[in-house]
Amino acid sequence: MDLSAISPTLLVASLMVASTPILLASIGELVVEKSGVLNLGVEGMMIVGAICGFAAAVLTGSPMIGFLCAALGGAAISLIFAVLTQYFLSNQVATGLALTLFGLGLSALLGQSYVGIKPPTTYKLDLPLISDIPILGPILFSHDFTVYAALSLVAGVWWFLKYTRSGLILRAVGESHDAAHALGYKVVRVRVMSIMFGGACAGLGGAALSLVRVPQWTEGMTAGSGWIALAIVVFASWKPERILLGAYLFGGVAVLQLNLQAAGVSIPVEYLSMSPYLITIIVLVAMSANRAKSALNAPAALSRVFHASR
Amino acid sequence: MLRLEKRPSPSRTWAYLAPVLAVIATMIGGGVMFALLGKDPFEAIRIIFYDPLFSEFAWYYRPQLLIKGAPLILIAIGLSMGFRAGIWNIGAEGQYIIGALFGAGFALALYPTESPFIFPSMIVLGALGGFLWAMIPAVLKTKFGTNEILVSLMLVYVAEQLLASMSLGLMKNPEGFGFPGSRNLQQYASAHNAELWVGSGVHMGVVFALMAIIFAYVMLARHQLGFHIRLTGESPKAARFAGVNPNRLIIFCLGCSGALAGLAGMFEIAGPSGQVNIDFNVGYGFTAIIVAFLGRLNPFGIMLAGLLMALTYIGGEIAQSSLGLPSAAIQAFQGMLLFFLLAVDLLTNFKIKWAKAEAIV
Numbered sequence: 001m002d003l004s005a006i007s008p009t010l011l012v013a014s015l016m017v018a019s020t021p022i023l024l025a026s027i028g029e030l031v032v033e034k035s036g037v038l039n040l041g042v043e044g045m046m047i048v049g050a051i052c053g054f055a056a057a058v059l060t061g062s063p064m065i066g067f068l069c070a071a072l073g074g075a076a077i078s079l080i081f082a083v084l085t086q087y088f089l090s091n092q093v094a095t096g097l098a099l100t101l102f103g104l105g106l107s108a109l110l111g112q113s114y115v116g117i118k119p120p121t122t123y124k125l126d127l128p129l130i131s132d133i134p135i136l137g138p139i140l141f142s143h144d145f146t147v148y149a150a151l152s153l154v155a156g157v158w159w160f161l162k163y164t165r166s167g168l169i170l171r172a173v174g175e176s177h178d179a180a181h182a183l184g185y186k187v188v189r190v191r192v193m194s195i196m197f198g199g200a201c202a203g204l205g206g207a208a209l210s211l212v213r214v215p216q217w218t219e220g221m222t223a224g225s226g227w228i229a230l231a232i233v234v235f236a237s238w239k240p241e242r243i244l245l246g247a248y249l250f251g252g253v254a255v256l257q258l259n260l261q262a263a264g265v266s267i268p269v270e271y272l273s274m275s276p277y278l279i280t281i282i283v284l285v286a287m288s289a290n291r292a293k294s295a296l297n298a299p300a301a302l303s304r305v306f307h308a309s310r
Numbered sequence: 311m312l313r314l315e316k317r318p319s320p321s322r323t324w325a326y327l328a329p330v331l332a333v334i335a336t337m338i339g340g341g342v343m344f345a346l347l348g349k350d351p352f353e354a355i356r357i358i359f360y361d362p363l364f365s366e367f368a369w370y371y372r373p374q375l376l377i378k379g380a381p382l383i384l385i386a387i388g389l390s391m392g393f394r395a396g397i398w399n400i401g402a403e404g405q406y407i408i409g410a411l412f413g414a415g416f417a418l419a420l421y422p423t424e425s426p427f428i429f430p431s432m433i434v435l436g437a438l439g440g441f442l443w444a445m446i447p448a449v450l451k452t453k454f455g456t457n458e459i460l461v462s463l464m465l466v467y468v469a470e471q472l473l474a475s476m477s478l479g480l481m482k483n484p485e486g487f488g489f490p491g492s493r494n495l496q497q498y499a500s501a502h503n504a505e506l507w508v509g510s511g512v513h514m515g516v517v518f519a520l521m522a523i524i525f526a527y528v529m530l531a532r533h534q535l536g537f538h539i540r541l542t543g544e545s546p547k548a549a550r551f552a553g554v555n556p557n558r559l560i561i562f563c564l565g566c567s568g569a570l571a572g573l574a575g576m577f578e579i580a581g582p583s584g585q586v587n588i589d590f591n592v593g594y595g596f597t598a599i600i601v602a603f604l605g606r607l608n609p610f611g612i613m614l615a616g617l618l619m620a621l622t623y624i625g626g627e628i629a630q631s632s633l634g635l636p637s638a639a640i641q642a643f644q645g646m647l648l649f650f651l652l653a654v655d656l657l658t659n660f661k662i663k664w665a666k667a668e669a670i671v
Contacts, residue, residue, distance in 0.1 A: 040459065080649060089314070089660070090652040093398055093459070097599055098652060102645025108638030109347075219638070224467045231460050270475035277464040281450075288456040307314065 011255060016147050019251020021046070021205040021213060021222075023150045025229035026236070026243050027157050028201020033233055034161060035194035036174035036301035040096025041081055042202050043226025044103020049074040049203025050210040051111040054217045057119045057207075066119070067146075067207050074203020075196045077103060082195040085305075086188045092303045104220060114217045119210070146208045151244075153201070158240035170194060174299035177306040187306050202226065224277065231280045235287055237297040246283075253279050314660040324658040329604050329611070332651035333618070339650065340643045349633050357632060358625030358640075371628075373511025375620050377582050380515040381406070381574035383616035385598035387522045388567030390607040391530075395542040397563045401447065401462030402571040403595025404469035405440035409572020410579035411476055412439030414586050417501035418481055418492055428500040432576055433514070440572015441565050443469065448564035452557040458564065466595070474588050481586045492586035495579065503581030515577030519616075522570060527609040535562070571595060593641075600648045619644065 025042050032039050039045075052073030057066025081099045084090045161167040173180045173190045181187050209225065210217050228250055236242035257272040265272070337359070341351030362371040385402045392399050399405075413436035420428060447461040481492040495501045506512045530536035542549040542559055550556070574594065583590055601619050605612030626640030 084649065084652055088653045088656045090655060094603060094648075095652050097400065098645055098648035101596060101600065102642060102649060105638050105641030105643070105645050109636055109642050112636050112638070224464070227460060227463050231464075234457065234460070268475055268479065270471040270478075274468045274471045277467045281446075281456075281461050281464050284460055285450055285454050285456050289454045307316065 011252075011259065013143070015248060015251040015255045017143060017213060017251075018255045019247040020146050020150045021209040022225050022229045022232060022250060023244065023247035024146075024153065024205035024208060025202045025226060026232040026247060027150070027154050027240065028198035028205070029229055029233050030236065030238060030240060030243055031157060031161075031170070031201075032194050032198035033238060033302060034174045034299055035170050035191050036177055036299050036304065036306075037085065037191050037195055038092050038096065038303035039078070039081055039099070039195060039198060040093060040230065041078070041099025041103065041226075042198075042229050043222055043224065044100035045074045045078050045199045045202035046103075046206035046209070046226045046229075047107040047220070047222045048077045048103045048110075049206030050221060051107040051114070051206075051217060052203065053207025054119055054210040055110065055114055057211055058114060058117055061120050063120055063211055066211055067204060070203040070207030071200040072203070074206065075200040077106075078195050078199025078202070079192075081199075082192045086192055086195075089305050089307055092305075100226070108219045111217050111219065115219075117217065119215050119217075144212050146204075146212055149204075150208070154240055154244050161240060171299075174301055177301050177304070181306070181308055187308070191306075202229070205229070228276065228280055231284055235283050237287070238299065239297075249283075250276060250279070313663045314656075315663050316660055317658075320658050325606060328654040328658055329606065329615070329651060331654045332604070332647060335650040335654070336643065336647040339646050343639070343642065343646070344635070347635070347639065349635060354629055354633060354635060357629045358622055358643075361628055362621055362624040371624050373505075373509060374624050375617060376511035376516050377513070377620075378623050379616045379620035380513070380519040381578055381594045382598050382601050382619055383519040383613055384515065384522055384574040384577075385567070385571045385595055386601035386605065386612045386616060387519075387526045387609060388570035389598055390602040390605070390609070390612060391526065391539055392563035392567055393543075393602055394530075394607050395539045395559055395563055396546065397560055398459045399444065399447070399462050399564055399567045400459050400599070401444070401465045401595070402567060402598055403591055403593065404462070404466035405443045405568040405571035406575035406578075406595045407466075407469040407473050407591050408443040408575070409436040409440035409569075410575035410590065411473065411481075411586065412436055412572065413576030414492065414495060414501075414579045415476070415481060417495055417498060417580070418586075421493060421498055421501075424500045426500070429503070429514075429580070432501060432580060433518075433573065436572045436576025437569040438572070440575065441569040443572070444564045444568020445561075448561050448568075451560050451564075458560070462564075470591070473586070473590060477587045477590075490588060494584045496581070496584040501580055503577050505581075513577065513581045515574065515581065518573055518577065519613075523609045523613050530609070539563070571598075597644060600644055603648060604651055 025046055029039065029042055049070040053066040053070030056069035057063050060066070077099065081095055084095045085092050161171060169180070169185050170190055173185060173187050177187045205225070206222065209222060214221065232243060232246035232250065235246040253276050257275045260267070261269055261272050337355050341355055344354040345351045362368065362375065385406065389399055389402060413432040416432055416435050417428060443465060444462070446465060447458040450456040450461055451458045477492060478490050483489070483491060483493045503513050503515065506514070530540065538549065538554045538559060541552060542554055542556070579586065579590060597619055601612060601615045604618070605615035622640055622644060626635070626637065626643070629635040630637055
């Protein structure tokens with residue numbers, strides 16, 4: 001065992017890359033939940049995005065088109081959820097599960113001929129001089145563009161929810177759909193748009209996984225990232241700035257356990273691989289232990305069905 | 311303009327019709343999907359739904375129906391009780407694995423002792439394993455209010471890693487020439503969950519599935535506990551006023567579904583599967599969610615839905631070999647079924663009315 005082989009600088013740099021997929025997925029889900037909808041299909045949307053992005057990038061040779069198709073794919077499949085929950089008034093928990101099961105099947109189907117292929121390399125920031133600054137260079141200035149895109153998306157969502165009128169309407173819809181409806185806001189339209197934004201973000205997250213992080217396509221490759229993204233939204237108490245903290249925490253655990261595996265720690269690999277899931281559970285417990293506070297933060301109309309009788 | 315009007319109480323007719331309509335819609339939707347894959351849709355649907363029952367090789371497939379249906383029904387019966395009360399156990403797959411590990415671990419520890427007590431003890435341990443694994447989300451939910459959906463699901467991934475660790479380490483066959491996987495329990499008479507009649511497909515798991523259906527039916531229809539479950543699902547507030555203890559209900563529903571999923575896993579590993587191995591679990595725990603909904607959370611409905619879903623598994627396998635249909639197609643097909651069911655269910659709770667443009671008073 002040689003722990004000195006783990007370099008802290010590289011650890012921080014790689015945790016930023018490792019947490020990008022869940023960061024993208026969870027910031028999307030945050031917007032969905034803020035509008036009062038609980039979409040448990042993140043895992044399904046992510047994996048559909050992963051294969052759509054992968055296939056498009058391989059076919060066109062352009063990672064950018066890949067990411068675009070991933071967002072479109074995620075949004076398209078989330079539209080099924082939107083129609084079922086918003087127009088057919090179905091149970092959101094059941095529909096979200098259906099979306100995950102369907103997405104896993106569909107992605108495996110689409111991805112059959114893409115197993116074992118290498119995708120085109122995603123553009124990486126490499127500024128002469130600046131990227132070579134010790135410590136800061138590798139951490140801040142030498143990532144592929146998804147890392148920066150995800151960070152700006154978090155900032156954008158934070159600004160949108162806090163400072164824009166549309167953000168205020170979205171939050172109002174999530175707190176009390178009846179009141180928002182009475183004020184003349186289109187509850188269903190706001191929610192459908194939020195769900196599709198969440199789908200697009202999850203799709204991007206999936207593509208960040210299949211095009212940058214791994215980069216390869218394997219069946220079921222998201223391996224619970226979508227569910228961890230859902231847990232991060234709870235961890236973040238529905239606050240965009242804390243999503244960043246949550247995602248980096250989980251990315252850190254994932255990278256650290258991989259590094260420990262590589263360093264040959266005497267703990268069996270399987271037990272190290274469990275750690276991200278166990279940490280998720282521990283964090284969920286810690287967050288929910290303070291009941292009064294956690295209930296206060298959740299959008300009041302979360303997962304309630306809206307049916308305007310008049 | 312089409313308008314939706316809420317029914318005062320759910321329509322009984324539509325409650326029965328909805329699953330049938332959903333299956334028909336899925337056949338059409340699935341046919342379109344198969345056509346897009348470049349297969350003849352009519353042939354594919356015939357192979358999936360008709361051939362396992364009536365083709366010349368049906369004698370081989372019919373017992374498979376029971377073998378694949380039993381675990382689905384066992385798990386779905388357990389899940390349905392929680393789903394009725396709004397308690398979402400999504401981690402049946404994990405409880406299934408742990409039940410199997412408990413049962414198989416006990417048998418492997420005693421190998422090669424032969425005794426009539428081994429198999430019954432495995433049954434008890436299998437149920438216990440699933441129960442204990444389900445108690446983790448249950449206790450966290452009752453003590454801290456932690457979301458049981460996320461916790462039970464995370465535990466599936468933990469259980470999968472445990473399974474991998476066991477099949478590569480502790481439970482590995484010492485005479486297996488270094489290959490992963492345990493001894494085959496089918497070759498260990500005292501632990502083998504053999505068919506009760508050769509060639510019938512009926513093993514102890516099928517018997518337990520039947521018992522579970524009857525017990526669940528009696529409990530839901532006749533017992534106070536069943537009444538409390540239904541009451542909590544329909545109106546949590548009314549249930550609290552009626553003196554229902556929500557925490558006890560959470561422990562009961564999660565514990566019950568965990569124990570049944572553990573049983574299903576144990577019967578599978580001691581019988582059809584035979585071996586502790588990485589690819590032991592094939593997603594029954596997740597498919598059972600679809601079975602529970604398709605069966606309207608009703609025990610007898612679940613029996614029919616479980617057999618139907620087993621049919622799609624078998625038909626899917628046949629289509630895989632004869633049509634070259636990818637195995638993932640059947641998974642997408644099952645997901646589609648749940649979508650259609652949820653959509654058609656609108657008609658159970660709402661009336662669709664053709665509303666004339668009304669003058670605003």
